[in-house]
Amino acid sequence: MGLVKVTKDLVAASATPMVLGILAEGQSYGYAILRRINELSGGELEWTEGLLYPLLHRLERHGHVEASWQAVTGERRRKYYRITDQGLAELAEQRRQWDTVVDALKEIWLGLAANGPLRAIPLECAA
Amino acid sequence: MTAPEGQEGLEAQLAQWRQYVQRRRELQPADADELEDHLRGSVDELVAVGLSADEAFLVAVKRMGSLDELSREFAREHSERLWKQLVLTGDTSSPAAGKRPPRDLLVMVGCAAGAAVSIKVPALFGISMQHDGEFYALNFSLFAMPWLAGFLAWRRRASAALIAVLVALFALGAVAANIYPLGDESQSVVLTTIHLPIALWLVVGLAYVADEWRSSRKRMDFIRFTGEWFVYFVLIALGGGVLTAFMFGTFEAIGIVPETFVSQWLIPCGAMAGVVVAGWLVEAKQGVVENIAPVLTRLFTPLFTAVLLAFLVAIIWTSNGINVEREALILFDLLLVVVLGLLLYSLSARDPLAPPGLFDRLQLAMVVSALAIDVLVLIEITGRIADYGTTPNKAAALGENVILLANLAWSAWLLLKFLRRRGQFAALERWQTNYLPVYAAWAWIVVFVFPPLFSYA
Numbered sequence: 001m002g003l004v005k006v007t008k009d010l011v012a013a014s015a016t017p018m019v020l021g022i023l024a025e026g027q028s029y030g031y032a033i034l035r036r037i038n039e040l041s042g043g044e045l046e047w048t049e050g051l052l053y054p055l056l057h058r059l060e061r062h063g064h065v066e067a068s069w070q071a072v073t074g075e076r077r078r079k080y081y082r083i084t085d086q087g088l089a090e091l092a093e094q095r096r097q098w099d100t101v102v103d104a105l106k107e108i109w110l111g112l113a114a115n116g117p118l119r120a121i122p123l124e125c126a127a
Numbered sequence: 128m129t130a131p132e133g134q135e136g137l138e139a140q141l142a143q144w145r146q147y148v149q150r151r152r153e154l155q156p157a158d159a160d161e162l163e164d165h166l167r168g169s170v171d172e173l174v175a176v177g178l179s180a181d182e183a184f185l186v187a188v189k190r191m192g193s194l195d196e197l198s199r200e201f202a203r204e205h206s207e208r209l210w211k212q213l214v215l216t217g218d219t220s221s222p223a224a225g226k227r228p229p230r231d232l233l234v235m236v237g238c239a240a241g242a243a244v245s246i247k248v249p250a251l252f253g254i255s256m257q258h259d260g261e262f263y264a265l266n267f268s269l270f271a272m273p274w275l276a277g278f279l280a281w282r283r284r285a286s287a288a289l290i291a292v293l294v295a296l297f298a299l300g301a302v303a304a305n306i307y308p309l310g311d312e313s314q315s316v317v318l319t320t321i322h323l324p325i326a327l328w329l330v331v332g333l334a335y336v337a338d339e340w341r342s343s344r345k346r347m348d349f350i351r352f353t354g355e356w357f358v359y360f361v362l363i364a365l366g367g368g369v370l371t372a373f374m375f376g377t378f379e380a381i382g383i384v385p386e387t388f389v390s391q392w393l394i395p396c397g398a399m400a401g402v403v404v405a406g407w408l409v410e411a412k413q414g415v416v417e418n419i420a421p422v423l424t425r426l427f428t429p430l431f432t433a434v435l436l437a438f439l440v441a442i443i444w445t446s447n448g449i450n451v452e453r454e455a456l457i458l459f460d461l462l463l464v465v466v467l468g469l470l471l472y473s474l475s476a477r478d479p480l481a482p483p484g485l486f487d488r489l490q491l492a493m494v495v496s497a498l499a500i501d502v503l504v505l506i507e508i509t510g511r512i513a514d515y516g517t518t519p520n521k522a523a524a525l526g527e528n529v530i531l532l533a534n535l536a537w538s539a540w541l542l543l544k545f546l547r548r549r550g551q552f553a554a555l556e557r558w559q560t561n562y563l564p565v566y567a568a569w570a571w572i573v574v575f576v577f578p579p580l581f582s583y584a
Contacts, residue, residue: 029164031165031169032168050201051200053162054201057201057204061204076167078164
């Protein structure tokens, strides 16, 4: 039942579609986004504030999200992020790319399962 | 929620944490707000599962990771923040700040415009720049400096008494410039033209230090202000030169020669406004860029020391006497001014508590060699004055030489004591700041006493 540690590189690569995807569900703020990621990954994706906030600011600079300081009733004033149309387009594009990667990986893993996990490197290829 | 006591402690801890965050250049107030909100969210959650406010805060901060790492990540996205920008429209980074331009900017623009207009006022009374050059030479510092002093006094909310003193001193300057019947050929015209700006600049200094005029630290700030002001003014002048050149070239290309406009409006008005703008820039940019004057002194102190030592060696080697013409005396005065400037501006940037180092030795070498050269010059010149009698120019040059010599000699002594660890560095700083009134007094004497003393020669 060991915890899967996702490498830093993979976390970084998946960061943009992750945040855009969460914001596509509705506007949100930093702390809530981080909690949502935690929830989605069962606590296995290690995100830091140093990753999240600069990323949000970069998305804002590129126009994928819009930020505004708002005070929702009964809550503190917070900086809320909202996805833009451009951000939705970017999300669609990223999703297409990720689907390609995931599909390809699935193909490989299905093939491996059929041939048995021990023959990870087929002999023909190694020669 | 938490007990009020715990809440209070939490607020204090958060305030302290904010201070740490705001010390980071990469993290702006808006980021601090955002991160603080994050921290509060984290704390609330931890408190909800049963931690005390104190514990929750510690855990939340720990989770956020080190500030070093955080600011490094922020710097990757916001690299422009490492290049400090001068924000002209107020604090735009804070969401609380409004959009209106700061009052500072408006007052500065007003003062700069006032200075620019002032120089054209005499023209209304028929005093033209072309024919009455002497009037403008004597008075040019009176057009801009009162505005700069006014701006500074406004910024410091100067007391009525101080404002009265400033007005009185500027009025005194106006009297000194215009009361005496000086001929076109009179040496006193040149002397007043040089010394009145010095006297009035120290009046600006009074506006700068305001009510804290006794404080040595504050006077040192004025010395720093002067150096930075000079650097900014030169930069503005260079920009103005480019503007003028383009204006001339482009208008000439369509057959209009804007000579009168450039020489009688653009340059004089621009220079006067530049005096105020440069002062405002120094005030506004404190902390925007590294002070440049100390950097220049670091660069040039070794070079000047080398030149002075080479000159001394050459004198001894060739046993040539110094050919003391009047120009030579002024040249050596300027040399002492430069050496004093190099000394002052490296003092201004030095940590007073740091132990003596190589650079301090270098400075002592520079000051001592300048003194040695100057003594040689003085020996020559006093002989000359004894032979041929004196003129206003010679007397002024000699007086300046003595004042600078006294300053540098005592500085060298203090520097030596400091190097041998028998004295404090602060003593040197205090000596220099205490000496400022001497320059003021001498400048006023030359402006006020010299013309009648030498019967308006």
